[in-house]
Amino acid sequence: MIRFEGVSYSYPDGHKVLDEIDLQIEEGTFTAITGDNGSGKSTLVRHMSGLLTPSKGTVSVCGMNTLDPSNLRKVRQLVGMVFQDPHSQAVGATVEEDVAFGPENLALEREEIRDRVFSSVLDVGMGGFEERLLMNLSGGQLQKTAIAGILAMRSEYLVFDEITSMLDHDSRSMMLDLVKKLNHMGKTVVYVTHHLEEVLAADRAIVMEGGSVAIDGSPANVFRELYSSGHSIPPLMELAIRLKDTGILENNVLPATVDELMEDLCRSM
Numbered sequence: 641m642i643r644f645e646g647v648s649y650s651y652p653d654g655h656k657v658l659d660e661i662d663l664q665i666e667e668g669t670f671t672a673i674t675g676d677n678g679s680g681k682s683t684l685v686r687h688m689s690g691l692l693t694p695s696k697g698t699v700s701v702c703g704m705n706t707l708d709p710s711n712l713r714k715v716r717q718l719v720g721m722v723f724q725d726p727h728s729q730a731v732g733a734t735v736e737e738d739v740a741f742g743p744e745n746l747a748l749e750r751e752e753i754r755d756r757v758f759s760s761v762l763d764v765g766m767g768g769f770e771e772r773l774l775m776n777l778s779g780g781q782l783q784k785t786a787i788a789g790i791l792a793m794r795s796e797y798l799v800f801d802e803i804t805s806m807l808d809h810d811s812r813s814m815m816l817d818l819v820k821k822l823n824h825m826g827k828t829v830v831y832v833t834h835h836l837e838e839v840l841a842a843d844r845a846i847v848m849e850g851g852s853v854a855i856d857g858s859p860a861n862v863f864r865e866l867y868s869s870g871h872s873i874p875p876l877m878e879l880a881i882r883l884k885d886t887g888i889l890e891n892n893v894l895p896a897t898v899d900e901l902m903e904d905l906c907r908s909m
């Protein structure tokens with residue numbers, strides 16, 4: 641479990657960004673985090689892997705306090721992060737070199753590193769790309785390589801900070817499918833996104849506002865709260881909520897696609 645207790649954070653310039661955050665991320669769950677630009681999402685998730693440590697309060701990962709420097713190596717192995725810009729996180733020349741970088745730092749046997757690299761590359765759907773040069777990969781393939789890198793580290797918690805924001809629509813939905821698959825494989829997922837429709841893939845949604853958690857609940861409840869407080873939500877969600885409110889739609893789960901909405905409608909008629 642990742643646990644935030646009374647966490648506040650101010651950047652060195654004195655800018656206070658997180659304010660008294662209490663939060664728990666349970667193992668095996670898929671949590672989406674959304675919110676306006678500057679609401680503190682990246683600052684929050686950087687605390688999960690100990691890249692930032694609280695100015696006040698504590699963050700612990702599997703009971704290890706990130707303020708204790710002797711815990712940081714283990715915490716960073718347990719919590720793998722992938723960021724928005726796929727180019728900024730590449731460390732090797734080829735896919736194989738890049739994915740091997742983390743395990744090499746764990747001082748594992750060569751054979752073990754090779755096994756981990758090949759199985760992780762396969763898990764992200766990049767089998768056969770091991771020898772390819774990173775500079776010849778697309779943005780989506782680079783992001784998959786970065787994900788393979790944290791899988792090869794055997795990270796249990798996968799934290800994604802807007803990994804689809806530089807991808808086109810099709811690559812975005814493929815990437816989200818991969819993230820869902822990793823969650824089904826047992827990984828705990830924290831997924832920061834601006835795309836509200838992606839939130840439906842999660843089993844919990846958190847909306848950040850001005851450095852605090854403004855809404856926390858199931859995606860359906862979060863959409864409902866956002867809608868009733870006047871925020872714009874994806875048209876499909878708005879339509880589903882309005883159909884429910886008028887009693888036309890009976891299903892309690894919000895449809896994630898037009899096909900699902902059609903199915904719900906047919907069932908209700």
Ligand SMILES: Nc1ncnc2c1ncn2[C@@H]1O[C@H](COP(=O)(O)OP(=O)(O)OP(=O)(O)O)[C@@H](O)[C@H]1O
Pocket residue numbers: 651652653655657675676677678679680681682683684
């Ligand atoms: N290194 C820094 N020094 C000072 N202030 C910072 C620093 N990094 C971020 N901030 C400020 O902290 C606030 C929250 O930033 P953060 O990056 O956590 O927001 P975010 O919700 O991830 O935004 P976005 O949606 O744009 O990625 C912003 O006001 C930002 O200007």
Ligand SMILES: [Mg+2]
Pocket residue numbers: 681682683801
């Ligand atoms: Mg951010």
